[in-house]
Amino acid sequence: AKLDGRNTFRFFTPEMQAQSVRALQLENALRRALERNQFELHYQPQITIATGEVRSLEALLRWDHPELGRISPAEFIPVAEDSGQILQIGEWVLRTALAQLQAWRAAGLPQLSLAVNISAIQFHQPQLPELVSRILAESALPPDSLELELTEGVAVDDPRAAIATMDQLHARGVRLSMDDFGTGYSSLSHLKRFQIYKLKIDQSFIRDLDHDSNDRAIVSAIIRMAQALGMRTTAEGVETEAQLAFLREQGCDEAQGYHFSPPLSAANVEAYLLHRRR
Numbered sequence: 001a002k003l004d005g006r007n008t009f010r011f012f013t014p015e016m017q018a019q020s021v022r023a024l025q026l027e028n029a030l031r032r033a034l035e036r037n038q039f040e041l042h043y044q045p046q047i048t049i050a051t052g053e054v055r056s057l058e059a060l061l062r063w064d065h066p067e068l069g070r071i072s073p074a075e076f077i078p079v080a081e082d083s084g085q086i087l088q089i090g091e092w093v094l095r096t097a098l099a100q101l102q103a104w105r106a107a108g109l110p111q112l113s114l115a116v117n118i119s120a121i122q123f124h125q126p127q128l129p130e131l132v133s134r135i136l137a138e139s140a141l142p143p144d145s146l147e148l149e150l151t152e153g154v155a156v157d158d159p160r161a162a163i164a165t166m167d168q169l170h171a172r173g174v175r176l177s178m179d180d181f182g183t184g185y186s187s188l189s190h191l192k193r194f195q196i197y198k199l200k201i202d203q204s205f206i207r208d209l210d211h212d213s214n215d216r217a218i219v220s221a222i223i224r225m226a227q228a229l230g231m232r233t234t235a236e237g238v239e240t241e242a243q244l245a246f247l248r249e250q251g252c253d254e255a256q257g258y259h260f261s262p263p264l265s266a267a268n269v270e271a272y273l274l275h276r277r278r
């Protein structure tokens with residue numbers, strides 16, 4: 001028993017302790033973030049490669065804390081998932097994104113749609129389809145103006161339940177995208193049964209396209225597979241003209257990345273779209 005105790009003690013390293021202190025600190029700060037208005041959505045354009053048009057934008061959450069500064073969603077989303085806070089935050093994201101889209105459409109941008117990231121925790125809530133429909137109805141927007149970005153992880157534990165939820169969302173007219181495609185563990189036998197409108201090719205395959213022939217082979221294969229399955233493709237993390245040229249040549253539908261624009265505040269989106277149309 002003594003040995004066990006000592007091993008257990010040693011297993012909890014100072015580094016791990018610092019990590020869990022930080023997670024606790026973030027969890028406490030998150031509890032007040034919504035009521036104190038510390039969240040904001042930024043929006044990153046997705047460019048239709050064939051025409052250069054922007055038809056959709058991805059909403060990305062930003063959190064500015066008065067003392068802790070700006071905290072990356074890559075850090076605080078996992079904390080919010082562990083604590084369950086992601087449900088409230090995710091609902092705020094959906095509501096805020098759709099209210100913004102409604103405002104843009106009213107301001108003369110009728111063709112825009114928005115993509116919203118959905119955490120696996122949210123996806124597994126039985127009420128999600130109902131909630132999405134309710135928020136869409138509140139904003140009086142057509143369901144196909146909303147894309148929900150899911151990750152392959154949603155289908156790992158219970159593929160059948162995941163397919164049923166995707167079917168429900170699809171039946172309500174919402175579009176589904178598979179985010180970070182190629183990095184998860186979903187099997188291709190499931191993919192063909194998913195009601196997926198779009199595959200988002202993970203930026204890890206795009207980054208080294210110029211000098212990695214394996215990445216070129218993978219990206220090209222994903223695009224051809226998606227075409228055969230009747231799904232669209234969006235390349236993430238496009239930063240250079242050379243990457244874009246390869247994607248265009250391979251028939252990728254959309255590109256998103258710093259080559260076009262970083263995520264922008266709502267006000268800057270309007271300026272960006274206006275500038276592009278000239």
Ligand code: C2E
Pocket residue numbers: 044059060061072073074077090093117118119179180203236237238239256257258259262263
């Ligand atoms: P993601 O959904 O894969 O989002 C793409 C990330 O890549 C964003 O990071 C974006 O700013 C970044 N990015 C865009 N273009 C480029 C580029 O050309 N090069 C590089 N290196 N990066 C680029 P961000 O905004 O920090 O978000 C990180 C992750 O946090 C997201 O990854 C997503 O998984 C999660 N996230 C963000 N907002 C939300 C949200 O509202 N709900 C949920 N559940 N997750 C969110």
Ligand code: CA
Pocket residue numbers: 058117149179
């Ligand atoms: Ca995403």
Ligand code: CA
Pocket residue numbers: 179180200202203236
């Ligand atoms: Ca992604």
Ligand code: CA
Pocket residue numbers: 180
């Ligand atoms: Ca990602």
